[in-house]
Amino acid sequence: MEVKTEELLKIYDKEVLNVKELVFKSGLITAIVGPNGSGKSTLLNIIAATLKKDGGRVYYDGSLTVPLQKMTIVFQKPFLIDASVYMNIAYPLKIRKIPKEEIKDRVEKIARDLNIEDLLNKNAHHLSGGEKAKVSLARALIFKPELLLLDEPCASLDPYIITEIEKILLKINKEEKTTIILITHDLSEAKRIADEILLLNKGKVVALKKRDDFFNSDDETVRRFINGELLI
Amino acid sequence: MDIILEGIKEAFKLIFTLDSEVFEVVLLSLQVSFTALFIASVIAIPLGIIIAKNDFPFKNLVMRLIYTFMGMPPVLCGLFVYILFMRRGPFGFLSLNYTKEIMIIAQTLLITPIMIGLIINESIKCQNEVFSLAKTLGADKWQSFKLLLFEVRRGILMAIVTGFSRAISEVGAVMVVGGNIKGKTRVMTTYISELKGMGDFERAIATGIILLLIAFMVNSLLYHFQRIKSYGS
Ligand SMILES: Nc1ncnc2c1ncn2[C@@H]1O[C@H](COP(=O)(O)OP(=O)(O)OP(=O)(O)O)[C@@H](O)[C@H]1O
Numbered sequence: 001m002e003v004k005t006e007e008l009l010k011i012y013d014k015e016v017l018n019v020k021e022l023v024f025k026s027g028l029i030t031a032i033v034g035p036n037g038s039g040k041s042t043l044l045n046i047i048a049a050t051l052k053k054d055g056g057r058v059y060y061d062g063s064l065t066v067p068l069q070k071m072t073i074v075f076q077k078p079f080l081i082d083a084s085v086y087m088n089i090a091y092p093l094k095i096r097k098i099p100k101e102e103i104k105d106r107v108e109k110i111a112r113d114l115n116i117e118d119l120l121n122k123n124a125h126h127l128s129g130g131e132k133a134k135v136s137l138a139r140a141l142i143f144k145p146e147l148l149l150l151d152e153p154c155a156s157l158d159p160y161i162i163t164e165i166e167k168i169l170l171k172i173n174k175e176e177k178t179t180i181i182l183i184t185h186d187l188s189e190a191k192r193i194a195d196e197i198l199l200l201n202k203g204k205v206v207a208l209k210k211r212d213d214f215f216n217s218d219d220e221t222v223r224r225f226i227n228g229e230l231l232i
Numbered sequence: 233m234d235i236i237l238e239g240i241k242e243a244f245k246l247i248f249t250l251d252s253e254v255f256e257v258v259l260l261s262l263q264v265s266f267t268a269l270f271i272a273s274v275i276a277i278p279l280g281i282i283i284a285k286n287d288f289p290f291k292n293l294v295m296r297l298i299y300t301f302m303g304m305p306p307v308l309c310g311l312f313v314y315i316l317f318m319r320r321g322p323f324g325f326l327s328l329n330y331t332k333e334i335m336i337i338a339q340t341l342l343i344t345p346i347m348i349g350l351i352i353n354e355s356i357k358c359q360n361e362v363f364s365l366a367k368t369l370g371a372d373k374w375q376s377f378k379l380l381l382f383e384v385r386r387g388i389l390m391a392i393v394t395g396f397s398r399a400i401s402e403v404g405a406v407m408v409v410g411g412n413i414k415g416k417t418r419v420m421t422t423y424i425s426e427l428k429g430m431g432d433f434e435r436a437i438a439t440g441i442i443l444l445l446i447a448f449m450v451n452s453l454l455y456h457f458q459r460i461k462s463y464g465s
């Protein structure tokens with residue numbers, strides 16, 4: 001699913017997002033990077049339609065209608081329902097009226113992929129931060145959305161599971177043609193999985209480039225960011 | 233001390249001999265309070281969630297009024313209902329005063345604000361997260377509402393338990409509107425108060441014990457039900 005935004009604007013007490021035009025190409029993985037408070041989550045939540053914008057438009061495959069059934073977001077702070085992990089992961093399938101047997105198979109499969117089989121019968125509120133992150137990712141992946149928005153999915157996970165998750169993201173991106181937009185603080189992660197990289201700073205776009213072009217860019221701000229220097 | 237022991241002995245005697253006077257009182261108490269609880273739940277559960285979720289003019293005022301009514305003394309509630317339904321009152325033509333029905337009305341009015349207030353508080357805690365989660369997973373309005381109901385089920389149960397405890401244990405409202413008429417509007421609490429007046433402490437304690445036992449059983453039942461619901465998938 002292609003996502004195009006025009007003139008997006010978000011204002012709290014001051015302007016926190018102001019971007020002219022962005023295109024997230026269909027079937028690609030785009031990583032959003034930038035310093036804390038640069039508006040990454042704001043942008044992603046506006047695309048997910050979970051945050052009201054103060055101006056501008058978002059087109060999903062050219063249409064202004066939000067295709068809520070075909071897209072999803074995994075929040076920076078995962079919210080799980082007060083029920084078993086199984087029920088949490090099964091929920092998107094349940095509301096889509098998928099037969100019980102199939103739900104069971106799919107939940108078990110995704111749980112195996114993410115290495116959370118042992119958690120299925122636990123109450124989701126009793127999980128550690130990393131476990132919660134994995135469960136909310138499983139819940140998002142299970143209904144095979146065409147557009148997957150991830151707000152720092154790997155922030156609280158250990159290196160082994162990050163590799164696993166990156167593999168899964170690459171796999172669904174390849175096999176299901178899922179368009180993925182993910183926020184990350186880890187440039188090496190962006191390098192490993194992203195086709196394109198969007199750098200935000202103070203609510204504005206610094207660059208949206210193909211991965212290699214991004215890392216070879218001679219733009220001053222991009223270079224500073226890659227070198228871990230403070231952006232002005 | 234003797235009086236208490238005697239009371240306990242008497243209580244078990246009354247329970248096991250199925251004392252008809254006591255049973256009549258117990259049955260009426262249960263009937264009145266459960267009916268009030270049922271009506272209050274039907275009103276308070278959806279209304280609490282709707283008030284919590286929606287913004288409307290004077291919402292703050294409405295919330296403050298609800299919180300105020302949560303602490304309303306039962307006797308005042310009874311008085312209010314009595315005046316509404318006395319012969320010269322606006323609903324006097326129904327001639328409901330001193331009936332079972334008016335006691336149900338009074339207890340419903342007493343516990344509905346309490347339950348609404350508790351449910352509002354529960355819902356506010358997580359409604360934004362639940363609704364935005366439901367939306368991002370593709371749920372429609374009704375499915376989102378059901379998900380919220382599920383998420384706050386413990387809070388709803390607490391509200392139900394609190395409502396029932398408050399209804400079954402209050403004496404002021406039922407006394408004022410019902411009048412403690414034997415065989416007609418006499419319930420456990422008004423009976424206890426009457427027995428105390430007559431100096432029949434054994435029976436008073438006995439009835440009190442039955443009241444507590446019933447409250448204990450109802451609460452245990454509800455908690456049990458709750459446990460099953462939260463772990464089953
Ligand atoms: N509800 C809010 N009220 C006021 N300001 C807000 C609110 N939410 C976000 N902001 C501000 O908007 C700016 C952008 O926030 P945002 O969460 O998009 O940043 P971010 O790039 O995701 O940062 P991080 O890397 O820390 O997650 C920040 O300055 C933040 O303080």
Ligand SMILES: [Mg+2]
Pocket residue numbers: 040041042076151
């Ligand atoms: Mg963020």
